[in-house]
Amino acid sequence: MTESTLKTVTLDLPVTTEDLSKLEIGTIVYLNGRVFTAREGVYKRVVEDGQKLPADLGSVNFHCSPAAAIEADGTLNVGAVTATASFRFAKWLDGWFKISGCNVIIGKGGMTSEIYRQSFVPNNAVYLTTVGYGTGALLGRGIETVVAAHWVEDLGLAQAIWVFDCKNFGPFLVEGDLQGNSLFERENAKIAGNIEKLYEGTKSATLRRYGETDDKTDEVI
């Protein structure tokens, strides 16, 4: 294993556009401050049905359902937290940024640079990806206080809004920057040539699949 030349930054939340403009794809990020979870259940309610968001959520939206329980006395017990795949939420994001005022999305797998340019760039927002993606215990450690859990009754533990105050919350990697560049797309492009070579001379399966492509630069998201 070689020594790493990767850059690491720690950001205090909430973060300004100016701070975000300094982030380059591939930079390691840790966060101090308030983070909240919201995914499709919340997006549908807020963006489609126009429900008002609870106050004091902060401006960092984590695509996450925590491994958590609510005790009989109301205590919020959060163990591990891991992101869930973000590409499924793309259609709500433009509306969501405008309503929530968020400028950082944390998730799994990123989105396409096309979506970054359409929805993130105009709203001065960046995308941070979790690492692994299984670093649930490390991220759980970064949560100092579980501030609240909203909408648990209607949405269930997994889809509810969980509000965390965090210290050294991470690691994350900058996947989508303020220009709309994607780290994953950069890496895919680096690997593409080798994949082409690996497939050279192999023949497609006897029974094709409907709609199947032979373009190895294609993605499933």
Added chain:
Amino acid sequence: MIPISDIQTTAETLMAKAAIEIPDDYLGGLEKLADTESGELSAFVIRAMLDNYKAAEEDRRAMCGDTGTPRWYVKYGNDARIEGGPAALEGALRRATANATHNVPLRPNRVHPLWRTDHDNNVGINAPEIEYTFNPDGDWVDLITVHKGGLFGSDYRMLFPGDGIDGIKRFFLDTCVAFGKRGLACQPAIVGVGLGGSKDASMVLGKQAACLRTVGSKHPDPKVAALEEELRLLGNSIGMGAMGFMGSSMVVDCNIELGYCHTGGMPMSVHMFCLSSRRAVARIYADGRAEFRTDPEWFTDYSRRPTVEWAAEGAPQTEAAE
């Protein structure tokens, strides 16, 4: 007679162990990959995961926030008797799943596929799945829980004899590349391949090959073992590491399991057991005593027997390539 209360307490312990403790064989395999990974980002991801396993054990918290879909595998010794019978056993496993979901805590992942009803306990219609196998002797029962993650990383394809070994390699590559990009499969993974059977059997065998065989284990047929090794190296030569970043760490190990199939076909499935390869095993004896381990020992000469009758001990019991 195995007391049912021992089944339930052991099952609850297993749920926590699986969620928190990364099995040694997987950890060893990942550390080996870490030593050879030259991709900077991929190496960083693997180091973070190694830190994560430590944090999980120190804090006794789940290693991954996504519990996957917890399920059970049960192996009965031929002479095992459980207090209350198989229905009591299933009840105990369902209760243990629900209790551990609250107590560890684990994420309540299981919902109704249409109405999205969530019981917040990982129990519902046909959940957790419970699969069985049998051993020709023994008065014990093995309980195995697997918390396999992943909406991504499994695929099935009907290949034909004419597709040959090349067709198998190509579909293996297809699956690794498709779900390896952006690290959707949370690789490096234990990749299980199911070959043969009918469509459902091929899927079941491939999943069991990923989840119920350890890193470093080999198929008893030397030619199949050689193919396992070839596929492992092939996956690591894609140029893709953890999270789909440039690198060489895609496959921690590749395990193949086989079943006889229709003469015209060669069904194949691929499954990836992720960076949180969670499994825990206990053997419970007639007096209720439990012994914990991480190797499920699910596949045996008996379970792979090719003949009509189960041959006596000492006879050749597996079928090698002709």
